[in-house]
Amino acid sequence: MNANVKKVDYAVRGPIVQRAVQIEKELKEGVKKPFEEVIKANIGDAHAMGQRPITFFRQVMALCTYPELLDDNKFPEDAKNRARRILQSCGGNSIGAYTTSQGIDCVRHDVANYIQRRDGGIPSDPDNIYLTTGASDGIVTILKLLTAGEGRTRTGVMISIPQYPLYSASIAELGAVQVSYYLNEEKCWSLDISELQRALQAAREHCNPRVLCIINPGNPTGQVQSRQCIEDVIRFAAKENLFLMADEVYQDNVYAEGCKFHSFKKVLFEMGPEYSSKVELASFHSTSKCYMGECGFRGGYMEVINMDADVKAQLTKLVSVRLCPPAPGQALMDLVVNSPQPGEPSYQTFMKERTAVLSALAEKAKLTEEILNTVPGISCNPVQGAMYSFPRITLPERAINEAKAKGQAPDMFYCMKLLEETGICLVPGSGFGQREGTYHFRMTILPPTDKLKIMLNKLKEFHQKFTQQYS
């Protein structure tokens, strides 16, 4: 079989999760365990952990799916208007029609308007917007375009360590070269230009680094990059001729005081034409995160800036082979970028729901950081944004040795034990990358507050017990 496929790893749904699913089945079959349920804190799936969908969004989606409901007076007028508008833009007025490969026209226009509003008026061209099947789809597509060359000229892709393993998996499958740059754990996972430089120079010995990927807010780290940092990265990309990929799916998930989301696009344009006319940038967004948590709809978009016109035609051609992204996901994206406005009937409820979700997340981010930091041997950077904490765990020498004897990464060993003893499923840091000799795990902050507290306390107990056991 394809050798590249064998090299692919995706820890978020890897071996530990498979074991968790097995345990769930065993519990169902009545097997006794030291716990009653498996808590899946491995994946950024909000609804699975009890978060509610935004009512307005689901209303519009239902109307689009079954337009007979437009006659039902239980649906507010603003929902109906949006549904009608979306349907009018669909072939045969049906979301069952294929859309154009780039995505429904009116949705792309709405996305462009959203971006323009978000970025303080900096224009966005709908023609630069491509709707995608989740952000993952767009990311893989762009990486595909960029992967070329052979041997020493093979495309190098710069990606943060730790990273969301979609990147490493795609790089492996495409046969590109992964060029890791380390985020600075001591400085709240911030990005260091000198580290970017180091990684780039080293990489140039054996490949042709052409892309720089950033996830902001970060996954798994949750750091929200400062504006200065983003400027420095852009300057670096401009100087070194790198295509910038900005994964911004958590743009609404910013919790920490003093932190703010700055889109790469906005910063780029505020740096003036010297940069804004040169730097090739693709920015990604999704319906899966933020306050929507609509993972299952596979909605997303990318905005491509300064792409060569002929290459853009190739991009359009490439996406046409898969026909189009799911129309329901496109409709959902439209609502995200075109949500109820003040004065509209659904506005109050919408804002209430949105605020509830985001403030719960902010609360849980703080809670998680606090509790984990009370555990000797666990050190957790502030969860500034996104949906995860990525604490560093100190593992006793004996545990590390036992893991290695088993051929297991020490943090995998730790996480497996945690799963078997408490039912809590997390993802070992080795799945995301980390500095040699350090160990971490990623857990989501998504379970409801009560469950989260229980989970964190169980974790605390487990860690203390584990440390004792292996000392």
Added chain:
Amino acid sequence: MYRLQSLAARSLIAGALDQCSPLTLTSLTGVRHKSQGPSVEKYGQMRFITAEAKVAAERLNGKIREKTLTMETLNPQVKAVEYAVRGPIVIKAGEIERYLEEGGTKPFSEVIKANIGDAHAMGQQPITFLRQVVALCTFPELMDSPSFPEDVKWRARRILQGCGGHSLGSYSASPGVECIRKDIASYIEQRDEGVPADWENIYLTTGASDGIMTILRLLVSGKDSSRTGVMIPIPQYPLYSAAISEMDAVQVNYYLDEDNCWALDINELHRAYQAAKQRCQPRVICIINPGNPTGQVQSKKCIEEVLHFAYEENLFVMSDEVYQDNVYAPDCQFHSFKKVLYEMGPEYFNSVELASFHSTSKGYTGECGFRGGYMEVINMDPEVKAQLVKLLSVRLCPPLAGQAAMDVIVNPPQPDELSFKQFHQEKSSVLGALAEKAKLTEQILNAVPGIKCNPVQGAMYAFPQIFIPPKAVEEAKALGMQPDMLYCLRLLEETGICVVPGSGFGQKDGTYHFRMTILPSTEKLKVLLGKVRDFHISFLKEYSALE
């Protein structure tokens, strides 16, 4: 007079080409034209209000700043990809549509997009039951509504129970929601009259295209003469050739027999295989049944021969069965590859590696936009299967709405259920209309001198052979385009009808075809076919009359 007409026609083409955006021009003709690129005068008049303009000017002054991603540095495999169904002619049709919208005049008032198998876009109605179930899954508050029948609610509840947090917004397991996989397995067992289906061999996919590409990705390996060869029918649905290009596998063509209603000829399979062995390692054979673009429904015997061939030559079989519900000819029947394999006995059934694909986009539901589909994979090496699951996990899961739609298709209303009557009525109506249009299309096209159309036994397309006079062939070649592309372009310009040239699907050298869908409403279809007839006759006249 004909000469004048032809000169007029040529300038029409030239005019049409001029109106093309530079990119369309390149893709239509495969040649970069001088008219592309900025001209000095044009930019001299521009004011530098945008950064882009400034850069363009700099380029003119010789200060070229090379982009990182250019045609030179682009992945060469991406460059090789072509997908005619949404290719240059469709781009051109889109341009004409916009032109008409802006008030431009053409010899017609609308563009008829008969290029793509998109039923709803051409006016086909969704199946009520399916939309009710999905709407309920989307907005479960509707469970309290009296306007939804109980059988709809029951199915919606069941699907939601299989979802994380009982929400369609959760990721599902990467192979799909478990109860839906089980429903699909039951459906397959029923369809195949008891041949066992294991739900763990079922993978939900983002449309069938997704599953097909995933399997191909697993299979493509080796280098040079050991590089994976993928056997595909000619003519084929160009997803296959596009995927092969993208993955840098080797395309191994086997020709369907046009004179025999596009049947598969086992001798031709052998020939293609032997010839290919020189330059690659053929490891896969792809079949589309019912066929796209050809519409042929393979006989059981034929399917057996293919399976036997695959068994002998150790080929992985990919059977694209998305049109399994679209069978019109009374003497034809859909036989699933899985069922035929089973009936060939355990030696075959337990060894031949087979992946079968289905979709929500075709059949009688036409739900293209939901991107629903599944594949059933049998006899796959368990370690490879684990790799498959791993690969799928990177993209998390297929869209839940599509999975729900698929569930309704494999678990439709039963005769004793409330929704059955209406469901059955709607389904029969859609399939009856398609059967009627299939026949109509074949009949009308066959009445045109210079057009020969095989019976449309199934699927959604006609793929008639068209006679193109030598002078037209020459003109096309002079323009650097395929003769059937020239034909289709002229057809589009003169009638607004958009069909896809046969060269986009593959055909025997020296033959020309086009693929049109049978999806427009019967009235519109009749009008369309009449216009095609008139156009063809005048095209023949025009090019035959030249000296």
